[in-house]
Amino acid sequence: MFRPWSHIQWLGMGAGLLALILLPSFVENDEIRKWMDILMVAILATSWNFIGGLTGYPSFAPAAFFGLGAYTTAILMNAGFNFFITLGIGACLGALVALALGVPILRLRGHYFAIATFGVAEFFREVADNLRITGGGDGINLPQITGGPDYFTRFFYFSMLGVAVLAVLTQYFVTRHRLGYGLVAIRENEDAAAMTGVDTTKYKIIAFVLSSIFPAMGGGVYAYRAAFLEPIDVFDVLFSIKAIVMSMLGGVGTVMGPLVGALMMEYLSDYLWGAFTEFHSAFLGIIIVLVVLFLPRGLMAVSQEVKSRGWGSLGVILKSNIQRFKV
Amino acid sequence: MVYGQILINSILLGGIYACIAVGFSLVWGVMNILNILHGTFLMLGGYVTFWMFKLYGVDPFLSLPLSAVSMFFAGYAVQRGLINKIVRAPMFMSLILTFGLQLLIVRLAIYFFTGDFRSVQPSYAGFSIPFMGLSIPFVRISIFVLGVLLTSILFWFMGRTRTGRAIRATRMDLDSAQLMGVDIGRIYAITYGIGAAAAATSGSLVSVGFAISPVSDVEFLSKSFIICTIGGLGNITGALAGGLILGLAENFGALYLGPGLQNAIGYVLLILVLFIKPSGLLGRKGFE
Amino acid sequence: MSETLLEGRGVTKRFGGLTAVSAVDFTVQKGEILGVIGPNGAGKTTLLNCITGLDPANEGEILFRGERIETMKPHTITRKGVARTFQIVQPFAGLAVRENVVMGALFGSQKSKKEVKRAQELADEMLAFVGLSDKSAQLASQLTLAERKRLEFAKSLATEPEVLLLDEVNAGLNTMEIENAISLIHKVREQGVTILVIEHLMKVITDLSDRVIVLHHGEKIAEGLPREVTSDEQVIKAYLGEKYVAMMKKLDEES
Numbered sequence: 001m002f003r004p005w006s007h008i009q010w011l012g013m014g015a016g017l018l019a020l021i022l023l024p025s026f027v028e029n030d031e032i033r034k035w036m037d038i039l040m041v042a043i044l045a046t047s048w049n050f051i052g053g054l055t056g057y058p059s060f061a062p063a064a065f066f067g068l069g070a071y072t073t074a075i076l077m078n079a080g081f082n083f084f085i086t087l088g089i090g091a092c093l094g095a096l097v098a099l100a101l102g103v104p105i106l107r108l109r110g111h112y113f114a115i116a117t118f119g120v121a122e123f124f125r126e127v128a129d130n131l132r133i134t135g136g137g138d139g140i141n142l143p144q145i146t147g148g149p150d151y152f153t154r155f156f157y158f159s160m161l162g163v164a165v166l167a168v169l170t171q172y173f174v175t176r177h178r179l180g181y182g183l184v185a186i187r188e189n190e191d192a193a194a195m196t197g198v199d200t201t202k203y204k205i206i207a208f209v210l211s212s213i214f215p216a217m218g219g220g221v222y223a224y225r226a227a228f229l230e231p232i233d234v235f236d237v238l239f240s241i242k243a244i245v246m247s248m249l250g251g252v253g254t255v256m257g258p259l260v261g262a263l264m265m266e267y268l269s270d271y272l273w274g275a276f277t278e279f280h281s282a283f284l285g286i287i288i289v290l291v292v293l294f295l296p297r298g299l300m301a302v303s304q305e306v307k308s309r310g311w312g313s314l315g316v317i318l319k320s321n322i323q324r325f326k327v
Numbered sequence: 328m329v330y331g332q333i334l335i336n337s338i339l340l341g342g343i344y345a346c347i348a349v350g351f352s353l354v355w356g357v358m359n360i361l362n363i364l365h366g367t368f369l370m371l372g373g374y375v376t377f378w379m380f381k382l383y384g385v386d387p388f389l390s391l392p393l394s395a396v397s398m399f400f401a402g403y404a405v406q407r408g409l410i411n412k413i414v415r416a417p418m419f420m421s422l423i424l425t426f427g428l429q430l431l432i433v434r435l436a437i438y439f440f441t442g443d444f445r446s447v448q449p450s451y452a453g454f455s456i457p458f459m460g461l462s463i464p465f466v467r468i469s470i471f472v473l474g475v476l477l478t479s480i481l482f483w484f485m486g487r488t489r490t491g492r493a494i495r496a497t498r499m500d501l502d503s504a505q506l507m508g509v510d511i512g513r514i515y516a517i518t519y520g521i522g523a524a525a526a527a528t529s530g531s532l533v534s535v536g537f538a539i540s541p542v543s544d545v546e547f548l549s550k551s552f553i554i555c556t557i558g559g560l561g562n563i564t565g566a567l568a569g570g571l572i573l574g575l576a577e578n579f580g581a582l583y584l585g586p587g588l589q590n591a592i593g594y595v596l597l598i599l600v601l602f603i604k605p606s607g608l609l610g611r612k613g614f615e
Numbered sequence: 616m617s618e619t620l621l622e623g624r625g626v627t628k629r630f631g632g633l634t635a636v637s638a639v640d641f642t643v644q645k646g647e648i649l650g651v652i653g654p655n656g657a658g659k660t661t662l663l664n665c666i667t668g669l670d671p672a673n674e675g676e677i678l679f680r681g682e683r684i685e686t687m688k689p690h691t692i693t694r695k696g697v698a699r700t701f702q703i704v705q706p707f708a709g710l711a712v713r714e715n716v717v718m719g720a721l722f723g724s725q726k727s728k729k730e731v732k733r734a735q736e737l738a739d740e741m742l743a744f745v746g747l748s749d750k751s752a753q754l755a756s757q758l759t760l761a762e763r764k765r766l767e768f769a770k771s772l773a774t775e776p777e778v779l780l781l782d783e784v785n786a787g788l789n790t791m792e793i794e795n796a797i798s799l800i801h802k803v804r805e806q807g808v809t810i811l812v813i814e815h816l817m818k819v820i821t822d823l824s825d826r827v828i829v830l831h832h833g834e835k836i837a838e839g840l841p842r843e844v845t846s847d848e849q850v851i852k853a854y855l856g857e858k859y860v861a862m863m864k865k866l867d868e869e870s
Binding site for chain 1 (some may be wrong): 667669688689690691693694698699701705706707708709710714717718719721722723724731770774
C-alpha cells in the first residue's frame with residue numbers, strides 16, 4: 001500500500017521543492033501568481049485527501065475551513081495581530097471546529113455525510129453574511145501589505161509554499177504510519193476495521209481535523225493577499241469541488257495524486273483556456289465529466305498501467321475505465 | 328392576524344417546496360444518486376415557461392407540459408449517456424459527475440439567458456383571494472394546488488403503473504430486478520427523466536410566483552437537500568412534511584431573527600435533523 | 616482445573632418486538648472449543664455480535680477474564696483479545712491480501728503498539744500459517760470464497776486473540792474445503808487459542824467441539840457433550856420439527 005519513499009523519490013521531491021523555491025528568481029510576477037494558485041489548490045486537494053481519499057468520507061467542508069481561516073486572518077489582522085500568528089490561530093480554530101463538528105457529523109455515512117458537510121459550509125457563509133464582525137455581505141477589508149509588487153508577490157508565494165510543504169509532509173508521515181493504515185481500513189470496510197481493532201471514531205475525527213488545518217491556513221494567506229473578503233468568495237463550494245476533483249484527477253488516496261492533479265488542472269486550464277476566463281467554470285465542468293468517466297482512479301493509476309502495458313494500450317485502458325462501473 | 332397570514336404563507340411555501348424536492352427524492356431513493364443537476368433542471372424548466380410567455384405569450388400554466396416533457400428527454404439522455412456509465416462506482420462519483428454538468432450548463436445558461444432574475448408576469452399576477460380577513464395570492468394558491476396535484480400524480484404513477492413498479496423493484500433490489508427481466512439501464516433513464524420533469528414542473532411554477540436566474544439553481548438544490556433530509560426519502564408524506572416544516576421554520580424564523588438569517592435556518596434544521604435522526608423525521612432507513 | 620475465559624450471564628438482545636437472544640448463559644473454558652449450534656434464525660450470529668460489541672446486548676453481562684465487556688466498543692474488545700470472523704466474509708476488498716492481515720496485526724493487539732514493519736512480519740507469518748503466502752500480493756477481492764475465509768482467519772489471528780469466535784466458517788464450502796478448515800481450526804487451538812465456533816451443520820460441530828450449546832428461537836435449549844446434545848429430543852425437535860419426532864416415536868413403538 002504505502003511504501004516509504006525510496007532515496008530516488010525523496011531526491012525527486014527535494015528537486016521539485018528546490019525548483020519551487022528558485023522559481024521566483026527566474027520568472028515574472030504573473031507566473032509566480034499562477035503558481036501561487038496551483039499551490040493553493042494543491043493545499044486544498046492534499047487536505048481533502050485525509051478525509052475523502054484515505055478515509056473515504058466525501059467531505060464538502062474544505063470551503064468551510066478555507067473561509068474560516070480567511071475570516072480569522074482578516075478579523076485578527078484588523079485587530080493588530082501579526083499575519084503569521086493569525087495563520088496559527090486560524091489553523092487552531094479550524095482544528096477545534098472540525099473536532100466539535102466531527103463528533104456528530106462523522107456518524108453519518110455516504111450522502112448524508114456529504115450533505116451535512118455541504119450544509120456546514122453554507123451555514124458558515126450565511127453567518128458571515130449576517131454578522132457585524134465579518135462585515136456582513138458588504139465584505140471586510142484587510143490591512144494592505146507594504147512594499148512593492150515584487151516583494152509582496154514573493155511574500156505570498158512563499159507563505160503558500162510553506163503551508164503546502166507542511167500539508168504534504170504531514171500526509172506523507174500519516175500514510176506511512178499506523179494512522180494512515182487505520183484510515184484506509186475505515187475506507188475499505190468500516191465494520192471490519194472496528195473488528196480488527198481500529199478505533200474508528202477517533203481515527204475519523206483525526207482525519208477530519210487534519211483535513212481542516214491546512215485549508216484554514218491557506219485561507220489566511222488568500223485573505224491577506226486579496227486584502228478584501230466577501231462571504232460568497234471564500235465560502236464558495238467550488239473550493240471544495242476543486243479539491244475533490246483534483247484529488248480524483250491525480251489519484252485518490254496517494255500523496256502524489258492531489259499534487260499531480262492540482263498541477264495538471266490549474267496549469268492546463270490556464271494555458272488552454274486562459275483566454276476565455278468567463279468560461280472557466282464551464283471548462284472545469286467538462287474536465288470533471290471527463291475525469292469521472294475516463295479516469296475514475298486517477299492519472300497515477302493510468303500511468304502505472306501504461307508503464308506496464310505500453311502506450312499502445314492507452315485506448316484499451318481508458319475504455320475499460322469507462323466500462324468498469326456501468327449498469 | 329400576523330400569525331395567520333404567516334401560517335398561510337408557510338403552507339403555500341411548504342407545498343411548492345414539497346413539489347421542488349419530490350424529483351430529487353425519487354432519484355436519490357431509486358438510484359442512490361445525489362443529483363446536483365436537480366436545481367439545474369428546475370431552472371431550465373422555469374426558463375422554458377419564461378421564454379414561451381415572453382416570446383409567444385403562452386400562459387405559464389399552459390406551457391407546463393412542454394417544460395416537463397422537454398426536461399424528461401434531457402434527463403433521460405443525461406442518465407443514459409453519462410450517469411449509467413458510473414452507476415456502480417462509489418456513490419460520490421455520480422455526485423461529482425452531476426456537479427460537473429451543472430457547472431457547464433449553468434455557465435451556458437448565463438451566456439444565453441444573461442444572469443438577470445426573470446419572472447413571468449401574467450395579467451392576473453396581482454390578484455388575491457380574500458379569506459377570513461387574510462389575503463391569499465391567486466398565483467401562489469394555484470401553484471400550491473398544481474404542485475400538490477402533480478406530486479400526487481407522480482406517486483400514483485410509481486404505485487400503480489407497470490413502469491412505476493419496475494422502478495420500485497429496482498430500488499429494492501437491483502440484481503433481482505435485473506433477473507426478473509427489468510432493463511435497468513432504461514428504468515434508470517426513465518426514473519431520472521421523471522425526476523428532471525418533476526424539477527422542471529416546479530421550476531415553471533416557481534418562475535411565476537417567484538423569480539429565477541441561472542444561478543438560482545443552487546438555492547433550490549439546497550432546499551431539496553434540506554427537505555429530503557427532514558422528511559426522509561421516497562414518500563409523498565415525507566416530502567410534504569419536509570416542505571411544510573421548512574416553510575414554517577423559514578417564515579417564523581424570519582419573523583423572529585430577521586430576514587437575513589432566513590436561509591441559515593434551513594441549514595441549522597438540516598444539521599439538527601442529521602444529528603438526531605439521519606434517516607429523516609418520517610423516513611425509513613434508505614440508502615446510506 | 617480449567618479457567619473460565621469468556622462468560623455470558625442472561626444475555627438478551629431485542630430487535631423491536633423480536634427477542635433474538637433471550638437470557639442466554641454460557642461459559643467458555645480456556646483452551647476448549649465450544650460449539651454453538653441451532654437452526655437458521657436461532658440467534659447464533661446475534662450472540663456473537665453481542666459479545667464483540669457490534670450490536671450490544673440489551674440485558675445481561677458478558678465477562679472476559681472476569682472483566683465486564685458488554686458495554687465496550689468493538690475495537691476495545693478486539694484489543695482485549697477477542698477476535699472474530701464473519702459468516703459473510705468482510706475483507707478490505709480493495710487492499711492486497713497481505714495488507715488485510717497487516718491491519719489485524721497493527722491494530723488488534725494491545726500488547727504492543729506496533730510499527731508497520733513489525734506488523735508486516737507478523738502478517739507474513741499468519742499468511743504462511745493459513746497457507747495463503749503465495750497469494751499475499753493479490754487483491755482480497757480476487758480470492759475464492761474458501762481463500763477469503765482463510766484470509767479472515769489470518770486477519771483475526773494477527774490480532775493475537777485469546778478467544779477466537781468463528782461464525783459459520785464452513786458455509787458455502789465443499790467437503791474438501793470443510794476438511795481443510797476443520798484441520799486449520801485444530802491447528803489454531805494447538806497454538807493455545809480458545810475457540811467458540813458457530814455452525815449449523817451437526818456433523819461438523821460434533822467432530823470439532825469439546826462442548827456444545829444449542830440455541831433455538833434465541834433460547835438455550837441444551838448444553839453438554841456433542842454426543843449427549845445430538846440425541847436430546849428437544850434438539851432434534853428444533854432441527855427436524857415436531858412431526859419428525861412424533862414419527863420416530865411411532866416407529867419406535869411399532870418396532
